Amino acid sequence: MGNDEPPYQVVANDLRRRLKDGEWETGARLPSRAQLAKHYRVGANVMQRATERLIVEGLLEGRAGSGTYVAQPRERRRTVRSRHRERRGGSPFRADMYEIGSNGTWEASSEARTPAPDSIARRLGIGPGDPTVRTTYEFLADSKPAQLSVSWEPMVVTGGTPVLLPEMGPLAGKGVVERMRSIGIDVETYVEIPRPSRATSEQAALLGLNVGDLVLAIERTYYANDGRPVETADIVIPDRTWEVAYEFAVDPPEAD
CATH class of the missing domain: 1.10.10.10 (Winged helix-like DNA-binding domain superfamily/Winged helix DNA-binding domain)
Structure with missing residues (x-):
């Protein structure tokens, strides 16, 4: 770091x-x-x-x-999601893994001009079928499966820019915030909605699980400072080997 x-x-x-x-x-x-x-x-x-x-x-x-x-050793490792994770620069996942003493890597594949499914279009504030860049990720901690993610970015935002493909170009692997900043878009907030779910056959094969094993599904969306969504993703974390903690800072009291 x-x-x-x-x-x-x-x-x-x-x-x-x-x-x-x-x-x-x-x-x-x-x-x-x-x-x-x-x-x-x-x-x-x-x-x-x-x-x-x-x-x-x-x-x-x-x-x-x-x-x-x-503390007593945990059977499951813990990953911490925090509002500070974007301040560290680069990939949030790599920074998360670094903070727990692991080497975070990933494999990714992007497809441009992917029509937005209805649910994704609603999350991105675009029309159903509008072109997006869809990127699938397999994240590894010390070479072992840690989580999956499928990300969508509206091409109306990144089309014709050097950062069209998240894992190619001058800012490959740097994360949404840095990539968007490079094209003049300031990401101000992101929202995460965690839900318990069950592993599909595809997810189970990639994560080394059994079909139907418990996973945590996180719906995450990044928003620019003008309120428009610029990226949304579905993240899947295996419950058997990982637990997720959310860290929140307490603001100091306002001066009288």
């Missing part, structure tokens, strides 16, 4: 490494945040954010009035 990582992430990365190396046993109490802050030569706020990140990931657990402890 380079040298531009925020200090809390640098600390979280090192703590994650120490946990992986077995420096503290499961159930062991970590040194106090003040002691850890002194060790890492950071402020209390940085140390708090680093440990909270590992609590969200399920590696640590906080006990009120007692301290921070090494």
Whole structure:
């Protein structure tokens, strides 16, 4: 991720490494945040954010009035979806995997001029049958299947630009936000709707599941600052091997 990582992430990365190396046993109490802050030569706020990140990931657990402890290993890995994920630059999936110590890669295939199905047209605010770029993804964590995605982008937005195909051109693999910014479109928000679902035969084959196994289906749509949708996707995450956590920041109180 380079040298531009925020200090809390640098600390979280090192703590994650120490946990992986077995420096503290499961159930062991970590040194106090003040002691850890002194060790890492950071402020209390940085140390708090680093440990909270590992609590969200399920590696640590906080006990009120007692301290921070090494959590029991999880049968399922945890991926964290956050409003901050787009601020890291590049692919959100690669950044997500990096933050839990995994190597995130993917395979993708795009088809231009794909007529928009009715449901996708509604999500993108275009007419049924209008041309889109449809891209299918198979995401891997440490070379093992982690999630699937099918993405649609309206060609009225990207047609005739260098970023028409998400995985080709000068910004291949950089993610929706960076690609859209390069053609003068500022993505301001995205909305995710998670729903429990069951794996289809195709999904099961790609994810190493049985047909009918539980999956989390996420409908995600990116919106430009003028309110128009610029991309929508159906994401499928296998419940057997992954759990999804949503991280929300609490805004500070407004000054009187």
